[in-house]
Amino acid sequence: MSWLESKDVRGNGAGGPAAQRAVGERSVGAAGGAAPTRVPDPELVERPQRRRFTAAYKLAVLREADALSRPGEIGALLHREGLYSSHLSTWRGQREAGALEALSRPRGRRPAEPLAAENAELRRRLARSEAELEQARRVIEVQGEVCALLGELHGPRGANESSES
Helix, strand or coil: CCHHHHCCCHHHCCCHHHHHCCCCCCCCHHHCCCCCCCCCCCCCCCCCCCCCCCHHHHHHHHHHHHHCCCCCHHHHHHHHHCCCHHHHHHHHHHHHCCCHHHHHCCCCCCCCCHHHHHHHHHHHHHHHHHHHHHHHHHHHHHHHHHHHHHHHHHHHHHHHHHHHC
């Protein structure tokens, strides 16, 4: 067996036909000749999580990177922390722009202000109350019309009956 054949070269694209498969895929031969099952591979992450860096961490890394002067030290720092040089560039720009508060601000939608939420709730209540009031006014109006109709129907007949007795 040659030196290259004994070397584990799966990760660099020189692994033969098995290297064409996806990371979590297994060969039929490795499964004992049985049909491949849909068991999730424990080595694969279901959903990768985005890394989040606190403002204190960013500033500490920037201070440490600024203190380094010899060649290769910044590369060693980046390798040790698992960062890219673009992280340093972005964070330096934010620091120079005075965006220290922006470094610590969480991503996403800002929470609603309590007064705005209360105002919206009061507006919904007002609209509901006005709708109920309008409905009550219509009911009263219909009741008045029904009462007037019944009064007209019963009024003359009741007067004729009482005068005849």
